[in-house]
Amino acid sequence: MTTIAAKRRTAPGTGQQSHVIADSVTMLRRNLLHMLRYPGLSVFTIVGPVVLLLFFVFVFGGTLGAGLPGADPAGGREAYVAYVMPGILLLTIAGSAGGIATTVSMDMTEGITARFRTMAISRAAVLAGHVLGNTIQAIIAVVLVLGVGLLIGFRPTAGFVEWISAAGLIVLIAYAISWLGVAMGMQAKSAETASNLPLVLTFLPFLSSGFVPTESMPEWLQWFAQYQPFTPFIEAIRGLLLGTPLGWSPVLAIGWCVVLVVAGYAWSMAIYERKSVR
Amino acid sequence: MNTPAIEVRGLRKSYGAKAVLDDVDLTVDAGTVTALLGPNGAGKTTTVHILSTLVRPDGGTALVNGCDVVRNPDGVRAAIGLTGQFSAVDRLLTGEENLLLMARLRHLGAKRSKTRVAELLEQFDLVEAARKPLATYSGGMQRRLDLAMTLVSAPSVIFLDEPTTGLDPRSRHTMWDIVRSLVADGTTVLLTTQYLDEADELADRIAVLDGGRLVAEGTPDELKRLVPGGHIRLRFADAARLDAASRLLGESARDDAGLSLTVPSDGGVGTLRTVLDRLDTANLEVDDLSIHTPDLDDVFFALTGRVETKGTES
Numbered sequence: 001m002t003t004i005a006a007k008r009r010t011a012p013g014t015g016q017q018s019h020v021i022a023d024s025v026t027m028l029r030r031n032l033l034h035m036l037r038y039p040g041l042s043v044f045t046i047v048g049p050v051v052l053l054l055f056f057v058f059v060f061g062g063t064l065g066a067g068l069p070g071a072d073p074a075g076g077r078e079a080y081v082a083y084v085m086p087g088i089l090l091l092t093i094a095g096s097a098g099g100i101a102t103t104v105s106m107d108m109t110e111g112i113t114a115r116f117r118t119m120a121i122s123r124a125a126v127l128a129g130h131v132l133g134n135t136i137q138a139i140i141a142v143v144l145v146l147g148v149g150l151l152i153g154f155r156p157t158a159g160f161v162e163w164i165s166a167a168g169l170i171v172l173i174a175y176a177i178s179w180l181g182v183a184m185g186m187q188a189k190s191a192e193t194a195s196n197l198p199l200v201l202t203f204l205p206f207l208s209s210g211f212v213p214t215e216s217m218p219e220w221l222q223w224f225a226q227y228q229p230f231t232p233f234i235e236a237i238r239g240l241l242l243g244t245p246l247g248w249s250p251v252l253a254i255g256w257c258v259v260l261v262v263a264g265y266a267w268s269m270a271i272y273e274r275k276s277v278r
Numbered sequence: 279m280n281t282p283a284i285e286v287r288g289l290r291k292s293y294g295a296k297a298v299l300d301d302v303d304l305t306v307d308a309g310t311v312t313a314l315l316g317p318n319g320a321g322k323t324t325t326v327h328i329l330s331t332l333v334r335p336d337g338g339t340a341l342v343n344g345c346d347v348v349r350n351p352d353g354v355r356a357a358i359g360l361t362g363q364f365s366a367v368d369r370l371l372t373g374e375e376n377l378l379l380m381a382r383l384r385h386l387g388a389k390r391s392k393t394r395v396a397e398l399l400e401q402f403d404l405v406e407a408a409r410k411p412l413a414t415y416s417g418g419m420q421r422r423l424d425l426a427m428t429l430v431s432a433p434s435v436i437f438l439d440e441p442t443t444g445l446d447p448r449s450r451h452t453m454w455d456i457v458r459s460l461v462a463d464g465t466t467v468l469l470t471t472q473y474l475d476e477a478d479e480l481a482d483r484i485a486v487l488d489g490g491r492l493v494a495e496g497t498p499d500e501l502k503r504l505v506p507g508g509h510i511r512l513r514f515a516d517a518a519r520l521d522a523a524s525r526l527l528g529e530s531a532r533d534d535a536g537l538s539l540t541v542p543s544d545g546g547v548g549t550l551r552t553v554l555d556r557l558d559t560a561n562l563e564v565d566d567l568s569i570h571t572p573d574l575d576d577v578f579f580a581l582t583g584r585v586e587t588k589g590t591e592s
Contacts (some may be wrong), residue, residue, distance in 0.1 A: 019385060026382040034370045037411075111366035115427070118330045120355040121383055 020122045027129020028136075034103070035137060041099040046141045049092040050148050056088070056211065057081050057152060069213060078153055085146075085154045086237040087210020090230055092145045093138050093174050094205055097181030097198035100134040104185030105194035108275065123272050127265075130185075131178040138174040156241040166240040169253060173233055176257040177201065179264025186271040204230045229256035281344050283308040283435050283466035284329060288338035291324055291490075298324045300490040301338070306468055306483075308434075311461050313477035314470040315577070316487035322470035323363065325487070326437045329468070330360040342435055359428035362439045365420050366427070367412060373423050374399065374408040377430060384431035398426040402456075418449030425456060436460065438469040442476060454479055474577060478502075486581060493581045502572060504580045510553055513538040513566035523562050527553065531579065542579070543569070 035042050056064070057080060065076030068083055107113055107130070116126055146154075158166065181198055188194035207221065208214070208230040214222050225231055232252035239246035284306035291299040299321045306312045314322045327333040329340055331351040339346065345353035360366075368376050377398055381391035399405045402422045407415060415423065421441070428436060438457065442450040457480050461467060471477050477484045478498045486494040486501070494501060514520045514537050523539055524532050530541045543549040550569070557564060 022385065023383060026379065029382075030368065030371070030379055033375065037370055110368070111362065111364040112368045114332060114362065114364070115360070115366035116383075117332055118355060118358065118360045119383055120352045 020125050020128075023121050023125035024128040024132065027125055028132045029129075031103075031129050031133030032136070035133065041102065042137055042141075045092065045096045045099050045137065046144050048095050049088050049141070049145045052091065053084070053088045053145065053148060054152070056084050064212065067212075067216070069215075081149065081153045082155065082242055083238075084211060085149045086234045086241065087205050087208070088145060088149070089142050089170070089237060090173070090208075090210060090233050091202065091205040092141050093170070093177050094198075094201040094230070096134055096138040096141060096174070097177050097184065097201050098195040099137070100130060100178055100181040101185035101188060101194040101198045102191055103134075104130050104182050105188045106191040108186065109191070123269060124265075127182055127268050127272065130182050131175065134178040134181060135171065135174045138178065139171060142170055142174070157243045158241045162240045162243075165250075166237055169233075169236055169240070169250070172254065172257045176260035176264070179261050179268065181264075183264045183267035183271070186268045186275070204228055205234070208234055210234045229253075229260070232256060281308070282306055283310075283343060284312075284468060285341040286325075286329070286338070287340075289325070289328065289335055289340055290337035291321075291328065291333065291335050298490050299328075299335070302487070302490070302492050304485055304492065304495075306466060308466050309461070309464045310482040311457070311467040311469065311480050313481035313484045314468065314487055315472070315474065315477045315484050316470075317472060317578070319489075320487040321490040322487055323439055326360065326362075326439045326468065326470060329354075330358055330437050331355055332360075357433055358435045358437065359431070359433035360437045360439070361421075361425045361428045361441060363443060365424055367420060367424055369412045372409050372411055373404050373415070373419075376412075376423060376427055380427045380430040386431065394430060398429065402426045403452075418445055418452070421445060421449065421453065422456075425453075429460075433465070435466045435468070438467060440470055440472065443472070450476075474572065486577060488578065488582055494577075501577060504577065508543060508570040508572045509579070510541045510543045510550060511538055511568045511570060512541065512553075512557075512564050515563065515565050519562055522560065523557060526556055526560050526562070537565075540579070 057077065061077040061080040061084075063076065065071055065078070065080030065083065066073040068076075068079055071079040113126070156163075180201070184197040185194050187197065205211070208225050208228060210230065214225040214231065217225055232249040233256070235244075235249035236246060236253040238244050239249060282305045284304065286302060286304040289299050289302040289304075290297070302321070302325065304312070304325075314325060316322050324333060328335045329342055329347060331347050331354050334348060341347070342354045343357045345357070347354050368379065371379065374395060377395040378391060381395055386394055399408050402425070404419065404423060404426065407419060412420065412423075425438075425441070441457070442453050445453065454476070457467060457469070467480075469476075469480065481498060483496065484494075484498055484501050485492055494504065512523065514523060517534070517537065520532060520534070520537050520539060524530060527539065527541055530539050532539050541553055543553070554564075
C-alpha cells in the first residue's frame with residue numbers, strides 16, 4: 001500500500017461545464033448496465049401491456065370492434081386489433097414512467113448520488129442519464145409489444161415515410177414521458193411510493209381515444225379525453241400507421257411533448273437542487 | 279504552498295432552531311492531516327458536508343484550495359474527494375465498474391482510466407473481487423473500494439468522514455496505512471473521528487468540536503497535555519460515602535446513579551496513592567476502582583468539564 005495517489009493534481013476551477021454530454025453518456029451507460037443486470041422492472045414494462053393487449057383483443061375485442069363506427073359486426077375483432085394498437089403502444093410508454101420513478105427514487109437515497117454531488121458533474125447529466133436510459137427501454141418495449149400486435153393480426157398500412165415519422169414521434173413521446181417520470185421519482189418520499197404518481201399516467205390512455213372513440217363517452221369525460229395529451233399522441237400514431245385522418249394531432253402531440261419535457265426538466269432540476277444529503 | 283488547503287472563518291449552520299455549527303474557524307495547511315474530533319452531533323459531518331459542497335452554510339466563509347464553497351462549488355469539486363460514513367458506491371455494479379464510472383466522470387480518457395483502475399485495484403487489494411458484484415464484498419472491502427473511488431483522480435484535498443467506524447481492527451489499520459501513504463504523497467486530509475487514538479495516530483493537528491463549537495485546536499501532544507493521563511474511577515456502596523468522598527476529593531465529577539466518582543489523574547502511581555491515602559484517612563471504603571488512560575471522554579472532561587459525550591447524530 002504505497003503511492004496511492006497519482007502524480008497529477010487537479011487544478012482548482014478547471015472548466016468542467018463542457019462535459020455535460022460526455023457525462024450524460026457515462027450516466028446512461030451506468031443505467032443501461034443496471035437494466036441488464038436487474039431486468040425485473042424492464043420485463044414488467046413489456047409484459048403488462050402485452051397482457052392488456054391480449055385481454056382487450058380476445059376478451060372485449062369482438063364486442064368493442066363491432067361497436068366501432070362503420071365497422072362490420074362480423075369482423076369486429078380484426079377491426080379492434082387495428083383500433084386498439086396505438087393505445088396499447090402509448091400505454092407501454094406511459095407504463096415505463098412507473099419503472100423510472102422507482103429507479104430514480106431508489107438512486108437518490110444511494111450514497112453514490114451524494115458522491116456525484118461532490119464531483120464536478122452537471123446536475124442535468126445525472127438526470128439525463130436516467131431519462132435516456134428509460135427512453136431506450138421504452139422504445140425497446142414498444143417494438144416488442146408492436147411485434148406481438150403483428151403476430152395477432154395488426155396490419156399497418158403505413159409507407160416508409162409514415163413509419164419513420166411514427167418512430168420519431170414515439171421516441172419524442174418516450175423522451176417527454178421519461179422526464180416526467182424522473183421528476184415524479186424525485187418528488188417521491190420513498191421508493192415504495194415512487195410509482196404511485198406515475199400510475200395516473202397509465203390511466204390516461206384509457207381516458208383517451210385509445211380504447212374506444214371519445215364520442216362514445218359521456219360529455220364531461222369527452223371533454224377531458226379530447227384535451228389531454230394522450231388523445232393527440234394516439235391519434236397521430238393511428239393516423240401514421242393506419243391512414244386515419246391526422247388533422248392537427250401531430251402538431252398537438254409535438255407541442256405536448258415540448259411542454260412535458262420543459263415541465264419535467266424544470267421540476268426535477270428544482271428538486272435535485274433542493275434535496276440535500278441525509 | 280502558501281495558501282492553506284482549507285480555510286474556514288466564522289462558519290455557521292443551523293437546522294431549524296438547532297445550531298449545528300456555531301462560529302467555527304479552521305485552517306488546514308496543504309499536505310497535512312487534520313482530525314476533527316468530537317462526539318456524535320458535534321458538527322463534524324456537517325463541517326465536512328459544507329466543505330464538500332453538499333450543504334450550504336448559513337454564514338461565514340469556507341475556502342478549499344482558495345475556492346469559495348458557495349460561489350465556486352465546481353472549483354472546489356474539481357479538487358476534492360469525499361469518503362463519507364455512508365457507503366458511496368453503486369451496489370448494482372462490480373468493483374471494477376464502479377472505479378471505471380469514476381474514471382469516466384473525471385474524464386481521464388480511455389487509456390488512463392484503464393491503467394488507473396488497474397492500479398487502484400492492485401493497491402487496495404481488490405483484484406480478485408474486481409469483477410464480483412458488491413453484494414459479495416465485506417464491510418472493509420466496500421470501504422476500501424469507496425476510498426479507491428475517491429482517489430481515482432488523485433484529488434489534492436480529501437475528506438474522510440469517520441473512515442474506520444464499524445471496521446474490524448485489521449481493516450482499521452489497513453485504512454490508517456492508506457491515509458499515511460496519501461499524506462506521504464502530499465495530499466491534504468481532513469478526517470473526522472470519535473477516537474482520540476485514531477486522531478493521535480494520523481493527525482498533525484486536532485480540532486475538537488463540541489455542540490457545534492470549536493473547543494480546542496492543536497497538535498496531539500498539546501491536546502494530551504490537557505488530559506494528563508486519564509482518570510481514576512471510584513465506586514462506592516452508598517450515596518453517603520459518595521457524598522463524603524466527593525467533598526473530600528474536590529476536583530472530581532460524580533455520577534449519582536452509578537454511585538461513582540471520576541478523579542482526574544496523570545496516570546502515575548503517585549496520584550493514585552494520594553487519592554487512596556486521603557480516602558483511607560477519612561475511613562471511606564471504596565467498592566471498586568479502575569484506572570483509565572486518556573480517551574475522547576477525558577479530552578471532553580478536561581475541555582468542557584463534562585463527562586458525558588453521548589449525543590445524537592445530526
